[in-house]
Every structure is written in structure tokens, then in C-alpha cells.
Amino acid sequence: MADRTSLAVRDLAVEFRSEQGVVRALDGVSFDLHAGRTLGVVGESGCGKSVTARSILRIVDRPGRITAGRMILDPGTPREVDLAQLDPESKEMRGVRGGRVGLIFQEPMTALSVHYTVGNQIMEAVLQHADISKAEAQNRAIELLREVGIPRPETRISAYPFELSGGLRQRVGIAMALAGDPEIVIADEPTTALDVTTQAQILSLLRRLQEEKNIALMLITHDMGVIAEMADEVAVMYLGRVVEFAPVEEVFSEPRHPYTRALLRAVPSILATPRQRLSTIGGAVPHPGARPSGCPFHPRCSEQLGALCTEQSPRPVPPGRSGAACFKVDQSEAVTA
Amino acid sequence: MVIYLLRRLGLALITCVFISIFTFVIIRLPPGDFVDAYIANLAASGSSVSAEQAEAMRREYGLDRPVVVQYGIWMGRVLKGDFGVSMVWRRPVTEVIGDRLWLTMAVSVSALFLTWMIALPIGIYSAMRQYSIGDYIFTTLGFIGLAIPNFLLALILMYLGFRYLGLNVGGLFSAEYAQAPWSLARVWDLTKHLPLPAAVLAMAGTAQLIRIMRANLLDELRKPYVVTARAKGLTEMRAVLKYPVRAALNPFASSLAYLFPYLVSGSIIVSLVLGLPTVGPLLLQALVAQDMFLAGAIVLLLGVMTVIGTLISDMLLMWIDPRIRLEGR
Numbered sequence: 090m091a092d093r094t095s096l097a098v099r100d101l102a103v104e105f106r107s108e109q110g111v112v113r114a115l116d117g118v119s120f121d122l123h124a125g126r127t128l129g130v131v132g133e134s135g136c137g138k139s140v141t142a143r144s145i146l147r148i149v150d151r152p153g154r155i156t157a158g159r160m161i162l163d164p165g166t167p168r169e170v171d172l173a174q175l176d177p178e179s180k181e182m183r184g185v186r187g188g189r190v191g192l193i194f195q196e197p198m199t200a201l202s203v204h205y206t207v208g209n210q211i212m213e214a215v216l217q218h219a220d221i222s223k224a225e226a227q228n229r230a231i232e233l234l235r236e237v238g239i240p241r242p243e244t245r246i247s248a249y250p251f252e253l254s255g256g257l258r259q260r261v262g263i264a265m266a267l268a269g270d271p272e273i274v275i276a277d278e279p280t281t282a283l284d285v286t287t288q289a290q291i292l293s294l295l296r297r298l299q300e301e302k303n304i305a306l307m308l309i310t311h312d313m314g315v316i317a318e319m320a321d322e323v324a325v326m327y328l329g330r331v332v333e334f335a336p337v338e339e340v341f342s343e344p345r346h347p348y349t350r351a352l353l354r355a356v357p358s359i360l361a362t363p364r365q366r367l368s369t370i371g372g373a374v375p376h377p378g379a380r381p382s383g384c385p386f387h388p389r390c391s392e393q394l395g396a397l398c399t400e401q402s403p404r405p406v407p408p409g410r411s412g413a414a415c416f417k418v419d420q421s422e423a424v425t426a
Numbered sequence: 427m428v429i430y431l432l433r434r435l436g437l438a439l440i441t442c443v444f445i446s447i448f449t450f451v452i453i454r455l456p457p458g459d460f461v462d463a464y465i466a467n468l469a470a471s472g473s474s475v476s477a478e479q480a481e482a483m484r485r486e487y488g489l490d491r492p493v494v495v496q497y498g499i500w501m502g503r504v505l506k507g508d509f510g511v512s513m514v515w516r517r518p519v520t521e522v523i524g525d526r527l528w529l530t531m532a533v534s535v536s537a538l539f540l541t542w543m544i545a546l547p548i549g550i551y552s553a554m555r556q557y558s559i560g561d562y563i564f565t566t567l568g569f570i571g572l573a574i575p576n577f578l579l580a581l582i583l584m585y586l587g588f589r590y591l592g593l594n595v596g597g598l599f600s601a602e603y604a605q606a607p608w609s610l611a612r613v614w615d616l617t618k619h620l621p622l623p624a625a626v627l628a629m630a631g632t633a634q635l636i637r638i639m640r641a642n643l644l645d646e647l648r649k650p651y652v653v654t655a656r657a658k659g660l661t662e663m664r665a666v667l668k669y670p671v672r673a674a675l676n677p678f679a680s681s682l683a684y685l686f687p688y689l690v691s692g693s694i695i696v697s698l699v700l701g702l703p704t705v706g707p708l709l710l711q712a713l714v715a716q717d718m719f720l721a722g723a724i725v726l727l728l729g730v731m732t733v734i735g736t737l738i739s740d741m742l743l744m745w746i747d748p749r750i751r752l753e754g755r
Contacts, residue, residue, distance in 0.1 A: 143653075146656075146657055148653060148656045148657060178661070178662060183659040183660070183661065184659060185659070186656065186657050186658065186659040187657055187658040187659040188659055191657075192653075192654075192657040194650055194653070194654060195650075196650055199649055199650040199651060200650040200651055200653070200654045201651060201654065202651040202654075202655075202669045202672075202673070203673075203747075203748065203749060204669070204672045204673060204746070204747065204748060205668075205669075205748075206748075213658060213660070213668075214658040214659075217658055217659045217660060218659060249748050249749075249752065251749060252752070262654075265654070265658070266657075268658075269658075269659065
């Protein structure tokens with residue numbers, strides 16, 4: 090597939106400096122987003138998924154800052170720009186936020202302000218990125234609410250978020266992310282806070298909107314089921330690194346990285362016998378401030394190769410190609426080659 | 427919304443009734459009744475009252491009737507604007523209080539206004555630039571402001587104003603306007619005298635509100651909707667002012683309710699030091715002299731004003747927070 094690359098992230102590193110020391114939240118992350126395609130980003134909590142999303146929009150909370158890497162928006166076009174080089178407060182960067190890159194949030198309740206109507210909050214996003222009158226913005230907001238499948242949008246526009254159900258609120262959140270007509274949408278765990286039925290509705294809505302608008306979607310989740318349903322490619326993240334990248338079928342049929350395999354084993358199966366214990370990954374994600382030496386996954390890895398894994402860091406996955414950052418994978422590839 | 431307003435209004439009325447009962451109890455607290463006190467007063471000044479005269483007075487004031495009826499009679503007079511006679515001043519209470527009530531209001535409201543004007547921007551700045559040098563400076567100043575007794579500040583400011591600026595400090599009017607009837611010139615004179623007492627009274631409240639605003643806003647700044655606002659492409663200033671500041675105002679408005687009575691009752695010493703013709707010093711005198719009708723009237727008026735202040739802050743809350751406005755929709 091020769092889909093246009095919308096965003097090329099290369100070797101992105103983000104650090105949080107505090108009195109307790111420097112925490113590397115992202116350590117050389119690379120991936121591409123393509124128009125009309127979905128990149129699933131998966132991993133446990135604390136592995137850098139959300140920081141990646143916020144870095145792209147340059148809204149990482151202080152004291153976090155980007156220390157290395159590039160984030161090229163629309164590479165090879167006249168609109169090409171490296172987001173890492175922009176001043177976060179600059180007019181251009183604010184135009185990117187919501188205008189070229191939209192963000193959908195995890196918590197539809199807390200992500201909307203209770204102090205303003207749904208219409209007010211959507212119109213604000215519309216007016217921020219289009220030079221139109223208030224009346225036109227209101228029509229556009231109603232149009233957006235209709236697009237995301239909210240019934241009776243003309244009346245709902247004057248509702249407050251606390252008057253809507255969780256599913257409707259998330260639809261409002263999606264409408265808001267689309268208000269500036271962005272080509273890239275980042276959805277940060279958009280269904281985590283919703284019940285299963287609503288999840289399915291929101292996911293199919295996202296897919297429909299993506300097809301209609303040819304959006305490059307970056308879907309952050311820790312739910313392998315969501316990945317299987319939605320993603321074209323998958324980036325598995327661990328401790329601020331992409332440890333495996335592959336088309337979605339490959340990730341499920343022949344996962345390369347031991348971490349990916351462990352994640353897949355931890356998915357509950359409908360075929361499991363009753364009372365069968367769910368497989369878990371031993372231990373917890375280490376604090377990014379106490380990053381293990383060598384391969385960051387080695388303390389929890391069931392297949393580690395001894396000194397090689399504890400002392401040396403495996404090569405990062407080259408962007409755009411299937412692969413895993415793992416010595417074991419390197420060895421087996423060397424054998425087959 | 428209407429229901430909310432009506433309920434608040436009803437509660438306010440009930441509170442006022444309780445305040446009036448409380449006031450009535452205060453008036454009746456000293457041994458004997460008003461006539462006994464009146465006779466004793468006259469006796470002290472050399473004249474005397476016959477037993478018949480005393481009985482006639484008791485009947486006139488309804489003092490021979492049951493307590494509940496007496497309360498009713500008293501309330502009836504109060505509602506007509508008759509608060510009885512001040513025993514110390516030998517004049518109707520309304521005359522004694524006179525302009526003082528409005529002057530108290532003027533001082534308190536300007537102090538409140540000043541408090542808001544200073545505390546709001548500094549609180550926002552301190553939260554947005556937490557742990558910056560500016561934040562530390564304002565925090566230090568705030569704690570100093572909280573710690574200095576305001577009568578001391580009043581004395582210092584009076585001294586500085588008199589010594590270096592040659593200002594006529596103290597009081598709310600210049601000598602030539604003190605007893606003059608109301609005129610535009612007198613109002614202007616009042617306006618010129620207001621800033622000093624207002625600033626002194628505002629100080630402690632300002633320091634407190636800065637802390638409240640800073641803490642509230644710091645909480646709100648961490649909420650996801652702030653990220654939403656930023657992700658829309660709003661400038662940081664606009665994102666912060668529109669969303670978290672609005673949310674942080676919520677407790678700010680409710681603090682109005684307690685700040686108001688605090689300003690009135692807390693101003694007694696400052697008013698004495700600055701020689702302000704407000705009700706604070708009058709209340710103190712009335713209490714010292716056991717002038718119960720005067721004290722009762724002041725307590726009643728302050729109580730009612732506090733209730734009104736609370737009502738205003740409730741309405742502000744309603745305006746700020748749609749969740750309150752839409753209660754029961």
C-alpha cells in the first residue's frame with residue numbers, strides 16, 4: 090500500500106527532570122502514521138503511550154521536555170513541518186493542535202468542562218481553526234454532532250456534559266477532535282472508560298469517520314481486542330521504546346518479541362476452561378527512573394539470553410518495517426538469512 | 427433554577443426570623459425590663475417617675491403582656507423602622523445609627539472589592555507559575571499580610587501618611603464635611619477617604635483568598651479538561667482563564683458569604699483606630715453601656731446583612747456553576 094505518510098516520528102526522546110533525577114519517559118521512539126490507516130499503540134500503563142500522544146501535540150506537562158528526535162508532519166509536502174522544532178506556544182503549533190492533529194481522550198466526563206455547554210466547547214474548537222461567524226460555527230457544531238451519531242443535535246448542543254451519558258459524551262469528545270478537520274487523529278484510550286456495548290459503538294464510529302475522511306488514526310490502548318479489531322499496524326511499547334512493530338495479522342499470528350507474546354497470553358480467552366487462571370506477566374513495569382540495564386524487558390523476560398540481554402541494548406525497530414527490538418529475534422533472523 | 431432561588435430565599439427568611447428572636451432575647455437579657463432601666467437612668471440624673479407613670483409606660487410598650495406578644499409588638503415596630511430608644515444617647519436608635527450603616531456598607535464593600543481585585547490575579551499567577559520567584563514573593567507577602575494584625579497596619583499607615591504625605595488620615599470625612607448634609611462634594615470626600623480603611627481591612631482577607639485561589643487553581647490545572655482546551659489550539663492564557671479559573675471560582679464565591687460578616691465584625695478595632703464612623707465602634711459602646719435596644723438593633727441589622735451577603739454569594743454560585751443552576755432539570 091502506498092498510502093501517504095501523514096506523520097513520521099523519528100528517535101523521539103522525552104525527559105522529565107526533577108530533583109529526584111532525570112526520568113526518560115520516551116527513549117528513541119520511531120513510527121509512521123499513514124492517511125486512512127490505523128496504527129495501534131499498545132502496552133502496559135506507564136510505557137509512554139500517552140506521553141507520545143502529548144509530545145506530538147507539544148502539550149507534555151512540565152517539567153517534561155523533548156530532548157531528541159523529529160516529528161515531521163506531512164513529510165515531502167509544502168506543509169512539511171518538524172513539530173519538535175516548534176515553540177509549543179507559537180501560532181503555528183496552536184494551528185496544528187486541533188487543526189491538523191485532533192486528540193480524543195480517555196475520560197469523557199473529566200475531559201469536558203462542566204461549566205460550558207457542549208455547543209460552546211465544540212464551537213470554540215471550530216472557531217479556533219476557521220474564520221467563520223458564530224452562527225456558521227454553531228451550524229458546523231450541530232453538523233459535527235450529527236456526524237458522530239448524536240440524536241437531536243439541535244437540542245443537544247445546549248446541553249451540559251453532565252446531562253449526557255458516557256457514550257454520548259465520548260461522541261462529543263470525538264466531534265470536538267474533528268472540529269478543526271484534522272488529517273491525523275490521536276485517540277488516547279478512547280473506550281477504556283466505557284462499557285462494552287458502548288465501546289463497540291464508539292469503535293465502529295471511529296472506523297466510519299476514518300474511512301469517510303481518510304484520517305490517519307493513532308489508537309492508543311492496552312486492549313488487545315481493540316487492536317485486533319481496529320489496527321492496520323501495531324506498535325508495541327515498553328518503557329518508552331517501541332519493542333515490536335508489525336502489521337496486525339503478524340502480531341497475532343507470529344509475535345516476535347517476548348513481551349508481545351506475554352501480552353497476548355494475558356488476553357482472556359473464551360475457550361479457556363472454567364476457573365483457569367489468567368496468565369499474567371510477572372512483575373511490574375519498572376519505574377522509568379530506574380530503567381534496567383541492557384534490554385529494559387530482561388528482568389521480566391522468560392526467554393532472556395543471559396549477559397547479552399542484561400548488558401547490551403537491542404537495536405530499535407527500524408520504522409516502516411516489521412521487526413522487534415530483541416536479541417533473540419536478531420539471532421533467529423541471522424540463522425534464516 | 428427558580429426552585430433553587432425560592433428555596434434559598436425561603437431559607438434566608440427563616441434565618442432572619444431566628445436572628446430576630448435571638449436579638450429579642452439579647453434585648454431582654456438584662457434583669458428588669460426597659461422601663462426599670464429607664465427609671466434607673468432618670469433617677470441617676472435626678473428626676474423621678476411615679477409608679478402610675480411607670481405602669482403607663484409598661485402598658486404602652488406592652489411589657490405587661492406575655493413574652494410572645496411582646497416579641498410580636500417589637501417585631502411590628504422593627505418592621506416599621508422603629509428600633510426603640512437608645513438609653514445612652516436618649517435618642518431613637520434609628521437616629522443614632524443613621525448614616526453609619528451605609529458607611530459601614532461602603533467600607534466593607536470597597537474592602538471586599540479590593541480583596542477580589544488583588545487576590546484573583548495574584549492567585550491565578552501563583553498557580554500558573556507555581557514555585558517561580560514571583561510565586562514565592564507573593565506567597566511571602568501573603569503570609570506577612572495574614573500575620574500582621576490589621577489595627578497595627580492601620581497605625582503604621584496612619585503614621586506614614588501623616589508624617590510623609592501630610593495626609594489628613596483617620597475618619598471617613600474631612601473636618602468640614604463630617605457633619606454636613608449629603609452632597610456630591612461630601613460623596614467625593616468620602617471616596618477620597620475610603621482607600622486607606624479599605625486597604626487595611628482587605629489585607630488579611632486578600633492573603634487568605636490568594637491562598638485559596640492558588641490551591642483551587644492548582645487542583646483544577648491537573649484536570650483532563652485543561653488538556654482538552656490546550657489540544658484545541660487555544661493559547662495557554664485563554665485555556666486557563668476560560669476553564670480551570672472558572673472552576674476555581676466556585677469556592678471563591680462561597681467565601682464571599684463568610685468574608686462579609688468577617689469584614690464588619692473584624693473591623694471594630696480598626697474602626698476605632700482609624701476613627702471611622704461605622705457601626706462597629708457603636709456596637710462596642712452599646713455593649714459596654716448595656717444599651718440593649720441599640721445593641722439589639724445593630725445585631726439584627728448585621729445579621730440580616732450577612733444573610734443578604736450569603737444570598738448574593740448563592741446567586742453568584744448559580745451563575746458560575748451550571749450544575750447548581752440546572753438542579754432538578
